[in-house]
Amino acid sequence: MTTLLWILIALCFLAAFAGLVYPVIPSAPLLIVGFLIYGFGFSFTELTVSFWIIQTVFIILLFTLDYLVSSYTVDRRGGSQAAKIATTVGLITGPFIIPGIGLLIFPFVFAILTEKIISKKTWKDSVSIGIGTVLGILSSALLKGIAMLLMIVVFIMYVV
Template identity: 90%
Template sequence: MTILLWILIAVCFIASFVGLVYPIIPSAPLLIVGFLIYGFGFGFTELTISFWVIQSVFIILLFTLDYLVSSYTVDRRGGSRAAKIATTVGLIAGPFIIPGVGLLIFPFVFAILTEKIISKKTWNESMSIGIGTVLGILSSALLKGIAMLLMIVVFILYIV
């Protein structure tokens, strides 16, 4: 039973990182599910209130980073609200249409087309916004990956 519980915990942790490539997968909740599997399987003794407070701060950080980094990079390059919406659609659809690279290609293309067609911007402006979108996605994924890794490190430090 112990091995099965650890396998489930590991699957939750690994799946949470897959969520960096497939944004439809809820990364942070999967980490929490892994922590809860540990708690229900082995006991919550090691997972003290301070553990849950630290993890809550990380979860707030994850959601805040995702929003702020993406918004900042698109806003900084003059992107419109329509481009943000199109980028979000591309983020959700892209990885399913073209696994892996679709995460970058579709938001990039959708942002460019939205700015060019709807906002009537020049190709240079539209390309700049598209590049900003990709930089935002990559930066956000990197920062979220680091935060998620830190969440797992904190978990390990508490249970060892």
């Protein structure tokens, strides 16, 4: 039973990292499910109040990083609200249409087309905004990945 519980915990953690490539996968909740499996399967004794406070800070960080980094990069290049919405649509649909690379291609193309067609910007400005969306996505994924890894390290430090 111990092995099965650890396998389930590890699968939750791995699935959470898959959320970096497939944004519809709820990364933070999957990490919490892994922690809860440990608690219910073994004991909540090691998962103290300080553990949950640290994890809550990381979860808040995960939820805000994506929005803040993406918005900053699009805003910095003069992107519109419509481009942000189009980028979000591209983020959700892209990985399912073209796994992996679709995560970058669709937001990039959607941002460019939105800025060109709706906001009537030049091709140069539209492409610059599209590049900003890709940089935002990559930066956000990197930062979220680091935060998730730190959440797991904290978990291991508390349970070992």
